[in-house]
Amino acid sequence: MNKREMELELLKHDNTLLGGGFKDRGPWGDSKYRGNASGWVTAFLLHKYKVRKLAEIFAGSGTGSDVCRDWGIPYFGMDLNPNPVRDNIIAFNALTDDAPDEVRDSDMLFxxxxxxNLIKIPYADSQxxxxTNDHNLARYDLGRMDWDLFVKAMNKVMMKFYAAMPKGGRTAWLVGDIRRNGKYYSMFKDMVLPGTLEQIIIKPQWNTVSDGRTYSNKNFVPIVHEILVVLKKDDGMMIHYSLPVEYELDIRDSKTATWLDIVTAVMDKLGEADLGKIYSEIEGHEKAKANSHWKExxxxxxxxxxRCKNTARGVWAVAA
Known part of the structure; x- marks a missing residue:
């Protein structure tokens, strides 16, 4: 497919490309390579952001290389695979190696x-x-890492390559959400965001595992999307970034929780209790310290x- 054919196809879906305009991955890369992104995502980025040279980490089966070849622009890829599938992809450890100079003259990194390891698609000794002589690349394979280690590794790579990009350059990250054993994991929620957030694009996923399953829970919503995050490096000297931080606060120490919120939480915990027990659950916490008449x-x-009912003198319970 040549650039003109790609442009015409992109223009047909100019405002809907990632909103459902393309269900096929295009003629690029290897469709059998698990975890592949559609080549139309890369083509969309080249088209929308007028990319002159694309760098890519996690280059995989060569989809990005093939798209840039057809688009007619230079491409530089990096992948953990010691035997890259294209001549313009180098064997590269994103966690330990320094960003190559070729990244510094690319105006976009994808x-x-x-x-x-939650989706069970390892790459080292699988794809x-x-x-290598020491045969230890699996330890650097993000597809083999548990969630917490994976997030730290991903964010380290993001910060490293953002620093290497030229001023005015962009990084585009295609990330997803995962549900395992009733718990929801979000890459976007946990990822560092260096630079200026320019765009968040929701991309539907086609031919997913969820498509072939029937769920007994009718309120269950399958995950059939990915998120394309575009960040711009506006400052060459200062690295502006936001990093997710999780906090935990006892509701009894919260400045925004009302007395009704706190008493309800205590009664939900106790079920039924006398006033002495209820007082003991609240005494010493910030809400009580701030009010000398807190027992009243x-x-x-x-x-x-x-939500509460009096069951005996000085005894309270959660109302049915």
């Missing part, structure tokens, strides 16, 4: 990283053979709450 406030809240 990355579609493995999605941790390709580790032929607790009693008032119990009496006014529709």
């Amino acid at each position: 990355a579609h990283p493995p999605y941790s 390709w053979k580790d032929t 406030k607790v009693r008032q809240t119990l009496q006014m709450s529709k």
Whole structure:
């Protein structure tokens, strides 16, 4: 497919490309290579951002290389595979190796990283053979890492390559969400965001495992999307970034929780208790420290709450 044919196809779906315009991955790369991104994602980026040279980490089966070949622009790829599938892809350890100079004269870096070991798609000694002398590439394979280690590795790579990009350059990360054993994992929620956030694009996924399953829980919503995050490097000296931080706060120490919130939480925990036990659950916490008449406030809240009922003198329970 040549550039003109690609442009005409892209223009047909100019505003809907990642909203469902393309269900096929195009003629690029290897469709049997697990975890492949559609070549139309790369083509979309080249088209929308007028990319002059594309660099790519996690280059995989050569999809990005093939798209850039047909588009007619230079391409530089990097992949953990010691035997890269294209001449313009180098064997590269994104965690330990320094970013090559070729990245510094690319105006966009694209990355579609493995999605941790939760989706069970390893690459080292699975998609390709580790032929290195020490045979230890599996330890650097993001597709083999548990979630916490994977997130740290992904964010390290993001910061490293953002620093290497030229001022005015962009990085585009295609990431996904995963549900395992009732828990939801979001790469976007946990990823570092260096630079200026320019665009978040929701990309539907086609031919997913969820498509072939029937779920007994009718309220269950399958994950059939990926997220394309585009970041721009506006400053060559300062690295502006946001990093997710998780906090935990006892509701009894919260400045925004009301007395009703706190008493309800305590009663949900206790079920039924006398005032002495209820007081002991609240005493010493910030809400009580801030009000010298906090015991009176607790009693008032119990009496006014529709979620609590008085079962005996000085005894309260959660209303049925």
